[in-house]
Amino acid sequence: MTRKLTRRHVLAASVATGAGAFATPVRGAPPEAQKITPALIEAAKKEGKFSWYTSVDLALSEKVANAFEAKYPGVKVKVERSGAERNYQRIGQEYQNKIYNCDVVNSSDAAHLIVWKRASMLAPFVPEEVAQYFPAAHRDPDGMFASWRITLCPVAYNTKLVKVEEAPKSYADLVDPKWMGKIVKAHPGYSGTIMTATQQLSRDLGWAWFEKLAKLKVMQVQSATEPPKKLAQGERAVMADGGEYIVEELKTRGEPVEIVYPTEGTPLITGPSGIMARAPNPNASRLFHAWSMTREAQQLNIDVGALRSAHALAKDRPDMKKFSDIKTLREEPDVVADQADALKAQYLKIFKV
Amino acid sequence: MTRDLSRPILLAVSALLAAMIVLPVGWLLVVSLTDKEGGATLANFVALFTDPTFVDPLVTTLIIACSVSVICCLVAAPLGWLVARTDMPLARTVRTLVMASLVTPPFVGAIAWEMLAAPNSGLLNQLWRLVSGMPADEALFDIYSLTGLIFVISCYTFPYVFILVANALDRMPGELEDASSMLGAKTWQTARRITVPLALPTLLAGALVAFLQALNLFGSPAILAIPAGFHTLTTRIWSLFQFPPKPELAAAASVPLLVLTILLLRAQAMALGRRGYAVLGGKYGAPRPIRLGWLRGPAVALALFILAMPLFLPYAALFNSAFSRVASRIVTPETITLHNVRFTFLELSSTMPALKNTFLLATASATLGALLALLIAYIVARKAVRGHRVLAFLATAPLAIPGIVLGVGLFLAYTRPPLALYGTLWILLIAFVTIELPAAYQQLGSAFHAVHPELEEAGRMLGATQLRTLADITAPLLRSAVIATWCFIFVATIRELSAAVILFTSETKVLSVLIFDLKESGDVGAIAVLSLSMVAITTVVIAAANRLHARPQVRPAT
Structure with missing residues (x-):
């Protein structure tokens, strides 16, 4: 029988655990923050498309995709929306069978990103605005993922x-x-x-x-x-x-x-995003990932989708209760990863x- | 002279069939008997039969299957009799509409019934509150219940029983009834002593068909049972494929379903085998319709009432939510919106790939399946190779494999070398052809019986090879049967969910899986639009095919 990738296996292989939201071992200096350059846009257009696996509501995900396509014509987004646990299972099943469909992944179960990172399934990439405007609790120290959405x-x-x-x-x-x-x-x-x-x-x-x-x-x-x-x-x-x-x-x-x-x-539900190491369209993935973390895209999440954001410059909606006024329960993605x-x-x- | 390629081709077909069936079932059995380390074990079965989260669904499933089977017979037998043997008005229309209701995929029917009979927001419950003043937290119907599920499955299963019964009654010799009335029996006496006993074996067969359908259905329970807080066997097997996937348990859970299905099919074969005496003999006159008299009105009302369940009400609900912002509100000229249509076709990026995949797969499965079934039916009917009986058995064997079990088996078989087909459309093609082969083979097999071999023998004597005879003589004679089979597979493929839901990947999503996905996130409007499109495509294809074989049909050559 082929070996299954389960959270337990992955966790057994990893030694480090610790406190804090994204407790994964730091593997040296994080990669340098990347700007959206004309060269990246060009390379993304050459690929022309990519798949985005996400668990955010379908209507919102298609709106995000449309906004991206309007901003960068020539790069088509294929939205794969399903429940985070379904996507997690599907990616596992696809990878086991050497099927690499997924480019960018977003999950409402932050534990998934931890597991994928430990299995070396993610590619490091730090968008400029993540480095500049995201608090440490919302970005992976190794640049593998950052909180695309909070709700x-x-x-x-x-x-x-x-x-x-x-x-x-x-x-x-x-x-x-x-x-x-x-x-x-x-x-x-x-x-x-x-x-x-x-x-x-x-x-x-x-x-x-x-x-x-x-x-x-x-x-x-x-x-x-x-x-x-x-x-x-x-x-x-x-x-x-x-x-x-x-x-x-x-x-x-x-x-x-x-x-x-x-x-x-x-x-409290943090939904991080990352780029798959085996993404078939790496440049389009980087462009989308970088764009999705910009103030503009994060504000769209808030204004159109009523999500919360980790971006320091993003503004809360006046009709929503202020995030800081809400008593939230502590998130422990590493525990979720362990006990799922x-x-x-x-x-x-x-x-x- | 060209070499006769018949034999090698026929042998290849046999090998292909064997591989199609033996591979998935073999892996299923092997995996169910294997532990995580690869050693032989019965632990998976022990784990299942001692685990209430498996035993409960097994019991539930048996309750559902028995109830559905009884209800289907109670509905289909009188309706079949009314349509086939009486002078009920609109009999032809009713018959066509019952057949048409089969175009509705059962899971779409379940979603539509959710819109109608969800305890609080269901349109029928709302209507009843309006009429009767029932308080807001009471409900007339609760579709999220065992009874609700049994009802919905029956809605989309009784047409199978109906077709069997109506066809049997059509073929029943009128002379027997005539003789009975000549001997002085009253109409009802004749019905009781002649018609019913003659139809009984068919009804028994129908009951088994209904039982099997209910046993192996995945879509409706997934939609109605889970919100109600229970599993059936198929949804439980499917849930074993969710994270963390336990294919060995899923395989083991599939075995009881497989065994039960095989046993029931044996029983069905025995029941149908006895039907012989009902149709045996030379030519009979067309049966005499029974005069209903003043009962004609109530009879047709009853027929239309029955048809409202699978057809009129669900489609009204689907149309309503396709053009409504919130599915639980009746559309008015002020609130009508194209939002859902726009969203489905312009914004939803999965729609077009899913439509393309579905259309491609349906066409390929129908073509390949009809071709394969034709070849096999030919070999068997003409006893063209030795061991043709084995071929007949293999071609009907997939009947015994529930869709979800086949899905699990194919997944296990084709996610490893040498044929790592998972992730391609091929694995879905294999699944669909395998699932539809038995019905296709049976249709064409019976068509072959109508063509006398002497025509082919003439061709053979004039020096044509077997295959050439098949292509030039037999196939044209069977034209309408082949087209009907093609349509049948096409439609069945479009609505297939249970195997597809196990085998799809993001790149190979089909319409049924997309609808199921949307169901899980509660995007009812898009579901309504997609379901209606699906049914529209199916209807257009059937209508086109019907025009194609509107030419004079082949008459039995004898």
């Missing part, structure tokens, strides 16, 4: 079905039997956002909280982008988890949805799917 995984409700005063304020409120059959939630086996949130919530609230939740006949969907859509449709009254940016975007469109940042704290299988198994045991 939260809050609770939300449909304002037509739930009155403000009755809405849950905390995770403790959420497991009240009065929500029986009224909750929708996404799946950590599909979504990186939910995987990350599940680790944080099981750490801070304990699995007992999930067991209580599972008794409430929760509607189980896959993507973290779906619970907000189910709220807007009125299919369920409350969502236990899901992407903040999707709820915000639906709110902007006038749908009856409202966010709750639970009093215990809201799971166990987390999924536990989840399957509790929720049956």
Whole structure:
């Protein structure tokens, strides 16, 4: 049998662990920051296309792709959108079979980037603006990846079905039997956002909280982008988890949805991006990666997509709660990397799917 | 004189078939009996049968399959009888529409029923609240439930049973019924004592077909069972392919499905084998339609009501969400939007590659599959090589391999040398041809029985090779059957999901997988647009093919 690349294997091979968001061993000086040069643009145009594997919401990913194509005509983006865990599995399966389709990858499960880095599957590349404007916590010291997007995984409700005063304020409120059959939630086996949130919530609230939740006949969907859509449709009254940016975007469109940042704290979801070492279109990849981290592109993420940004010059949307005012739960991608299988198994045991 | 290439070609076909089936199934069995280090073990099976996350889905699946089978018979038998044996108005239309409902991929049907009968946002529930004043948190229908799933699977399975029953009733000799009434039996007595017993074997076969369909279906359970918090066998196998992938467990989980399917097919063959007495004999008069009298109205109403389930209601829901911003709202002239259409065709970068892949694969599978089925049917019907029975067996064997199991098997077989086909369209082509071969072979096989060998013998006596006879004499006579088979494979390929969902890569995504992907992220509008396009393409192809063979059909030569 061929050997499978699993997180555990990769982790067993690696010695170093440590605290901090992106705890990977520093392998000497980080590569020099790169500008978007006319030569790079030319080389990218020669390749003409590349694949971007991402787990950001489909509509937003296509908007990002369109903005890039408008800025650099002649370089086409092929968006491969699926759940972060699906993409992770697919890339693993494709690489095992020597299929190198993926150029640039973005995951809402930051642990993936750590695993890929340790397996030497990423290429170092530091865009100029990442070096200049991204805090250390949001860029890999070896230049393998940087946080392309940040979002939260809050609770939300449909304002037509739930009155403000009755809405849950905390995770403790959420497991009240009065929500029986009224909750929708996404799946950590599909979504990186939910995987990350599940680790944080099981750490801070304990699995007992999930067991209580599972008794409430929760509607189980896959993507973290779906619970907000189910709220807007009125299919369920409350969502236990899901992407903040999707709820915000639906709110902007006038749908009856409202966010709750639970009093215990809201799971923080960092979505880093990197370039694959075996990217078939390395120049187009670099151009896109560099562009996606610019102030302009990051501001687009915020304005059009309601995401948060690590870019120092990017401005929060006035209609969104200020990031600094929200109590967030601590992110531990290295722990997620280590425990992903166990987390999924536990989840399957509790929720049956 | 040209050398007769028949024999080598025929042998090559046999070898190809053997490889197509033996390779995936062989690897499946080997991997299911192997541990991570490569040693022989039964541990995978032990792990499965002691694990409630596997045993529960097995039980659930059996419940679903039994229920679907019973419901399909209860619906299809009366409907088939009404259409075939009575003077119900619109009988032809009803028959065509039931067939047409088969064009709908079951997973699209499941998505449409989600729009209709989701407990809160479902259009039917909303409507019922409006009419009856039912409170907002109660629901008339809950599609995310075992009953909901059984209902939706039945909607898209009963047409198979219906076709079997209606065809059998068509062929049933009218004389027997005439004799019965001449001897003084009343209409209902005749029906009970003659028609029903004659149709019973077919119905039993139909029940088994429905059971198999429900057993091996992947799309509908994936869409409806998982939100409801349970797995079926197929979705569980698929979930074993998610991260961290456990192909050895997936392989082991596939084995019970495989064994069950083989057993049921044996049972079906026995049931159908007895059908002989219903059609045996010389020429009979066309059966006499039974007069329904004042029941004609209620009968046609019942037929249309049944048709609303797989056809009218789901398509209304799909059209509604294709042109609506939010699927749970009824489109009005003020709210109608082309947003979804624009998004699907102009912004969604996967649409065009997926359409291209799908079209390419469907055309290639249909052509290759029809050709292969023709060759095999010919060899078997004319006993052209020794061991032709083996060929017949091999050509029908894939019936026993559920799509998802074949997907797993092909994945295991073609992700290693010498044929590392994973990641190419070839592996999908092999999957589709293998899956559709049995039906294609059966269609063409029965067509061959209608062509008397003496025509071919004449060609052979005049010095033509076997292959040349096949090309110049037999094939033209079978023209309409070949076209029908081609269409059949084309349509079936377009809607195939269960094998494709295991075998695709980002570069080889097909329409069904794209729709499934969109489903997982809840992009309902784009799904509606793509599903409707899919059905439109299929319908156009079938219509075109129907025009092609609108020419006089080949009559039995005897």
